[in-house]
Amino acid sequence: EADIYQTPRYLVIGTGKKITLECSQTMGHDKMYWYQQDPGMELHLIHYSYGVNSTEKGDLSSESTVSRIRTEHFPLTLESARPSHTSQYLCASSGAGGANVLTFGAGSRLTVL
Amino acid sequence: DAKTTQPTSMDCAEGRAANLPCNHSTISGNEYVYWYRQIHSQGPQYIIHGLKNNETNEMASLIITEDRKSSTLILPHATLRDTAVYYCIVRVNNAGNMLTFGGGTRLMVKP
Numbered sequence: 001e002a003d004i005y006q007t008p009r010y011l012v013i014g015t016g017k018k019i020t021l022e023c024s025q026t027m028g029h030d031k032m033y034w035y036q037q038d039p040g041m042e043l044h045l046i047h048y049s050y051g052v053n054s055t056e057k058g059d060l061s062s063e064s065t066v067s068r069i070r071t072e073h074f075p076l077t078l079e080s081a082r083p084s085h086t087s088q089y090l091c092a093s094s095g096a097g098g099a100n101v102l103t104f105g106a107g108s109r110l111t112v113l
Numbered sequence: 114d115a116k117t118t119q120p121t122s123m124d125c126a127e128g129r130a131a132n133l134p135c136n137h138s139t140i141s142g143n144e145y146v147y148w149y150r151q152i153h154s155q156g157p158q159y160i161i162h163g164l165k166n167n168e169t170n171e172m173a174s175l176i177i178t179e180d181r182k183s184s185t186l187i188l189p190h191a192t193l194r195d196t197a198v199y200y201c202i203v204r205v206n207n208a209g210n211m212l213t214f215g216g217g218t219r220l221m222v223k224p
Contacts, residue, residue, distance in 0.1 A: 033211070033212075035214075037154075039154070042215065042216060043151075043157070043214040045211050045212075045213065058211065059211075090157075091156075092156065100147050100162070100202070100204050100206055100212055101159050101162070102149075102157070102159060102212060103159070104157050104158070105156050106155060106156055107154065107155065107156055109154075
């Protein structure tokens with residue numbers, strides 16, 4: 001059973017609103033990631049973190065920002081949502097024992113009208 | 114990173130073994146083969162990984178050829194719930210790596 005939680009699971013919001021997608025894990029993992037996936041398309045890494053106060057941009061450019069103030073928490077923020085941000089956002093984490101063994105959350109499906 | 118090639122889609126009869134191939138002819142000596150699956154827009158799920166020896170766990174078996182240029186993921190008794198997109202990824206196992214998911218193989222298990 002995955003110990004990584006994402007909220008909200010579904011969000012419908014109007015253009016221009018600020019949104020924060022929450023991601024928390026209880027496994028004590030140092031590394032955390034955000035992937036973005038459109039329906040039927042590939043996953044793309046947009047942000048990652050090696051640990052507290054460490055954040056990096058991923059392969060796919062994103063207008064979102066992330067923060068890592070606590071090990072267990074890795075929220076993603078969009079300051080002004082646009083319809084082009086409509087997508088599914090998947091959070092994951094990995095521990096020291098296996099850098100490429102990721103545990104994923106259930107995802108947050110964002111729709112911007 | 115070594116590039117992987119997987120068939121776009123496959124069908125399998127329920128109860129039969131599903132054999133999913135992956136070619137990684139440019140794999141280097143320190144790169145592992147990882148398999149994940151994604152069931153209908155849920156988060157991907159780790160299945161298994163290996164370096165050169167065959168591996169088995171409660172979910173699947175991983176067979177890696179002796180020259181390591183290809184591998185096969187085996188689901189011994191596929192069920193309808195195994196219908197998913199299966200990703201084969203080749204990466205070095207160190208902390209600096211970020212997993213990249215390609216297109217994968219869409220496995221359809223049919224009754």
